[in-house]
Amino acid sequence: MNNNFRYDNYRYSDMNMITDLFMQSNNSQNQQINNNPNLAEPYEGFIRGNLFNNLYHQYRNHRPSQLVPSNEQAELLLNVDQLTFAAHELNLYLDVHPEDQNMIRLFNQYQKMANEAIERYEKKYGPLTVNTESNPDVFSWQAYSWPWEREEM
DSSP states (O other), X not given: OOOOOOOGGGTOTHHHHHHHHHGGGGGOOXXXXXXXXXXXXXXXXXXXXXXBGGGOOOOTXXXXXXXXXXXXXHHHHHHHHHHHHHHXXXXXXXXXXXXXXXXXXXXXXXXXXXXXXXXXXXXXXXXXSTTSOOXXXXXXXXXXXXXXXXXXX
């Protein structure tokens, strides 16, 4: 299936770039995790707010702040954030290009890594969302202290 949809009439002209540059990814075989030059690594994409190098336009001399976790919990949460961000960005791309097998593989890898990171965080620090399975006899949100109640932060 060839996607020839153009965004010119919808004020999303930058999306034409993503269409043009990423259609070439269908031609490469055995793509390892993120060896696509058009994609940033999850951390870089997360701090910039854009995983796609060709769509990131730096404003003047602005440089994204480097995030430095202050403790283990912050480090685990940063890992969750960057991996879920990368998976979400690829999910948005796949909404437009559902036939791109390389991006599907990369999305699945990031999604798996994000799920593992979430599991590691929740095992040590409690649930991140109300949907997290937990002990049915305890309401999870009351079982753990809130971030502002912890002294180590």
